[in-house]
Amino acid sequence: MSVRNLDALFRPKSVAVIGASLRPRSVGAMVWARVLEGGFAGPVWPVNPKYAELSGLVAFGDVHDLPEPPTVALICTPPATWPAIVHKLGKLGTRAAIIFGEVKRSEERAVLAQTLAAARPYLLRIVGPGSVGVITPAFNARFAASPFPVKEGGVAWVSQSNAITNAVLGWAYARGLGFSHAIALGDEADVDAGDALDYLASDPSTRAILLELETVRAARKFMSAARAAARNKPVLALRSGRADADDALYSSAFQRAGVVRVHSLDDLLDEIETLGVGRVAASSTATLITSDRGVATLAADAFAAAGDALAQWPEAAARAVAEALPHLSASRDAPSALPGNPLLLGDDAKPEHFARALEVLAPHRDTGTAFVVHAPTHSAPVAEVARVLIENHKLAYRGLLACFFGGVDNATRDALHAQGIPVHTTPQRLARAFARLVDYRLARELLMQTPESLPAQVPEQIDCAQVQARNAVAAGQTALAGEEAARFFECFGLTVLREHAAETASLRSYQGGVTEGGIVETRDAPGCPETAAAVDDAKIVDLAIELRDDANFGPVFRFTAPSVDGLTAPMCFYSLPPLNPVLSREVVSRSPYARAVSSIEPVLAALTALSRAVCDVKEVAGLQATLRVTRTRAVLVAPRVTVAAKRSRLAIVPYPRRLEENLYWHGEHMMIRPIRPEDEAMHSAFIKSMTSDDLRLRFFGAVRGFDHSQLARMTQIDYDREMALIATAFDENGMEYTLGVVRAITDPDNEAAEFAVAIRSALKSKGLGRLLMTKIIEYVRSRGTRWIVGEVLAENAPMIGLAKALGFAVSRTDDPSVVGLRLALGESASA
Structure with a gap:
């Protein structure tokens, strides 16, 4: 799950403290006292059969005795009681619970599994176990055991550590600083950092998000949530454990997501002042x-x-x-x-x-x-x-x-x-x-950077690489090496220096310049030691490249190179596929060898091509290769590919090439494909081709145009949660242009997807809108999404008519000028 029912947790209307107590130093007593001290305005119900009343309030012996379902339950009882309590709460209609108790023994882990199973049918969200609580000052909701009052502010605090959370809340209180929310995640059995980021990304009271964590669970969800949040507001992270082997990987993941990493608690605390106040x-x-x-x-x-x-x-x-x-x-x-x-x-x-x-x-x-x-x-x-x-x-x-x-x-x-x-x-x-x-x-x-246009890839070559990998797996092979590996990578435009040539140091002469893909074309030149020596002298570095299947982040690249001067540390950094030329340039810029290269374009093309091989062939579970970089060229040396029938998912969803489709439409060839970052200029021209009235109907207001950051958001999408299919054709000059676009953005729970569609004004009433809508409905249904929904201006009769023809139900909204459209995509949704 993701943001489902988190609004109940962060915007509560009532609360029940189960296990509330007056026994000194008990968890129930601490939590009960903090709830009362916070001054929560909604109903507050203590639940404990040992009391008839607590602090002047009527106490209830059992959850079933409550006058109505609490929106949030604070569970302060021993682990053995959790499954039954959660089952009762879910059946009543409670939407969120915080479990303060800890899980330490194996039998308690089994109880936790039963608790989660009891919550699942009711979509009841659980924070913890082992959480110190959740605080939302705007609602005076101090649902926590922390001893420090919390003022209202603009920064959200999300932490995996109770001790650090308590310290930070005390530090902030002493300095008059506050939070929009303070969330101690505990063991993250259900609600995790990705869920919190998803909610806070669109929370209007949160101007910035501060994370303290040691590990990331559900890496794909975390990366999608972090990238979405970082586009809207600053996200800063402090990760403990800088000495462990995976720390560089976390740094790379944070950077890829747009999250700013800080390296000390002092720096993170200072940002509470800078971002929360300023x-x-x-x-x-x-x-x-x-x-x-x-x-x-x-x-x-x-x-x-x-x-x-x-x-x-x-x-x-x-x-x-x-x-x-x-x-x-x-x-x-x-x-x-x-x-x-x-x-x-x-x-x-x-x-x-x-x-x-x-x-x-x-x-x-x-x-x-x-x-x-x-x-x-x-x-x-x-x-x-x-x-x-x-x-x-x-x-x-x-x-x-x-x-x-x-x-x-x-x-x-x-x-x-x-x-x-x-x-x-x-x-x-x-x-x-x-x-x-x-x-x-x-x-x-x-x-927001727009990548350079990628060189055209011949689908047949990619198909050949996929077939080669699948055949190898079917034959029981675990690796491609030597000539097999060379042929595999050549399908992606890479040039490979065979292993025997590398071993004998008889490098091929570099003739013929650069291929269409930007990779050096090499030709054998036996008997030309002078040329080989000249190329070898021009070598800048051998960059070791490894792809490994990380247990958390899935396939990740690791790049290493020797010390540039023999004194500084060897170069080592990670990167998550997919890579494009802009991201590859960012990787290369970190290398101290970059200044010695006359042209880095071949290196960028090589890294991008390696990434494509990993993304397009899911049987690639690992690889080892050396990228030999000269002043003007780059070539792979003796690559080896590990293949397997199954590997972990990529943390960032790559461009879904499988959705590309060539059609013959109204007498011309047309392609329908997912939008790509490098489509920004083409998308800008498409918007400019639409009439002012069509733009008003699409964007619900007068639109003059969009700047780079707005266009980047339209073309640089997270394919895990959003899809934009564009229809393109080529004009008489061979230039590709956009005919229309349909977009669907799915909520983090995959419950509903909101659509929008736009067609080049000159092509209206020719059936392109219906074709694109059919394609996006098929795509959303294939994801298992329950509903596809949208809103249109009530005056937009053609769109409303198309929606009705496609089976959408039309309904009123709170705005009389806008109507809602809704289509069930499965039996469960219809029910």
């Missing part, structure tokens, strides 16, 4: 405003150490500051010089000078985010400087962050927080916190 649109640069030269130097050093950059002011900004603050020239070593960044207001600076600086810099947006770092002086007390920051914070276009040496009193801190101004105690903490914001922006940009 409304900072992180630019890549900042302007530092302070009064003291020593403070400025210290802060600039901190920024440099964190990898931040101070903005280079345009001359117009410098002149504007000089005119607005004329006293600055008298305090500078060179009176005729213009002020710059850091902006030194002088030892005698007054609070109004800070305000004036913000005002003058406001029109110059390329000065970046504003940072005020201030050590209290007689002429500029902290409280007064804080006051002018509060009064002028809206002038900081990219946001405003503050650092006050020695701290501020609670009232001043809370006043700054109320206006969205984060407050840090040292320049180092401020600089690192800002660096994480920049990391998030860069990670999000990488998620």
Whole structure:
């Protein structure tokens, strides 16, 4: 499951505490006390047959005695009681439960399995066991054993550790910081980190998500959820266990998902301040405003150490500051010089000078985010400087962050927080916190990058590779090596240096340049040792490539290379398929050898082709190869492929080539296929071809066009949860263009998929919309989804008529201008 019924957990209407008690130090007593202290406004029911009343409230002897089903149940009883309690709750209609008790012995694990089985028929969601609880301050829902009150804030906390959760909640409370939600996952028997991310990604009260975890369960769900969440809001993760062998794999997975990894609890805590309080649109640069030269130097050093950059002011900004603050020239070593960044207001600076600086810099947006770092002086007390920051914070276009040496009193801190101004105690903490914001922006940009067009692949060659692998498995082979492996990879455009040639060091001469796929074409040249020696001299590195089937993330690539100078550590990093040229470039950019390569295009093409082989041939369970990189070329050396009838699923669903279909439609050849990231330009042209009225009917409002990030979201889809099928053809110049697109986005529970369809305006009423709708209905049904639904403007009679013809039921919605469409896709849905 995923987000199903999590709304009951995070937006509760009533709660029952089963096992509530007054016995000191018991779990039931702690949880009961915290619920009451939180002040939950809905009904609160204690359940314990030993009491007639608890804390002035009527106690109930059994779950069946409750006046109505609680939306959330807090289970504080021993494990042996869980299956029966959960069965009763599910039958009543309770939708979520938190189990506080722990599972330690084998017999208790069997009881947990029975508990999950009891919950499943009722779709009752369980947090835990071994959870310290879930807190939602907006509802005063303190459903936890944690001793610390929690204020309302903009950051969600999700953790696998009870101890760290308690520590973080205490730290935040002492500093006046809050959370939208605080979730201790416990053993994740049901609700896990992926489920929490799925819910929080669309939670309007959550501006950022902080994860603390050691392992990822259900890697595909986690990656899909993390990628979706990171497109909407910052997601930062702290993983313990950096010394274990899989840590580099986690770093790669986080980066691929757009999650920013932090390496210390201090850094994660600082982000509660920066993200939970601030409304900072992180630019890549900042302007530092302070009064003291020593403070400025210290802060600039901190920024440099964190990898931040101070903005280079345009001359117009410098002149504007000089005119607005004329006293600055008298305090500078060179009176005729213009002020710059850091902006030194002088030892005698007054609070109004800070305000004036913000005002003058406001029109110059390329000065970046504003940072005020201030050590209290007689002429500029902290409280007064804080006051002018509060009064002028809206002038900081990219946001405003503050650092006050020695701290501020609670009232001043809370006043700054109320206006969205984060407050840090040292320049180092401020600089690192800002660096994480920049990391998030860069990670999000990488998620939105449009890959270069891929070279055309001949389907027959891919079919040949698939047949070769299947035949090998059927014959009882476990590996392809030598000539067999060479033929396999050549189907994907790769050039292979045979093993015997590598062993004798008689390298083939490189003639003929680059093939259509961007991979070097090599030809035998026996008797030409001079040419072979020249190529060998030009070798940059032998990159060892291994594909292994990880127990959690499925097939993953591991790239290793020797130390570049014999002193630094050998290169080693991981990457999750599928790879495209943009992602391959990101991998290559991490290598210290990249600077020595004249052209990295052959390397990018080689890595992308290897990824295609893994994605297109599911019998590939592993591979070992060396990619020999020269200054201008790349070639595989002695590859070996492990084949098997079955392997783990890829954590990220690759492009589903099986859905490609060639048709003959209205006198021309047409292809229907899933949309690809490199279709962005073509998709932009398609939208521009639609009339303004057609765009209004499709997007429910006036649309002038879409920018890169919006188009990227339309073309870079998660094939695990979304499908967009486009119909394309070729014009008289041989250029591919889009005729129409149909899209379906499935909820994380695979319960319902929401569709949308658009057709090139010139092609309306020719049956293309019906064809595409039929295709998407077939696809959604094949996934086992129960319903396909949609909404259209009531005036869109052609779409409503098509939906009725396809069997959709039409219904009213809360908006009289919009009608709902709904089609059952299976017997269970019809029932």
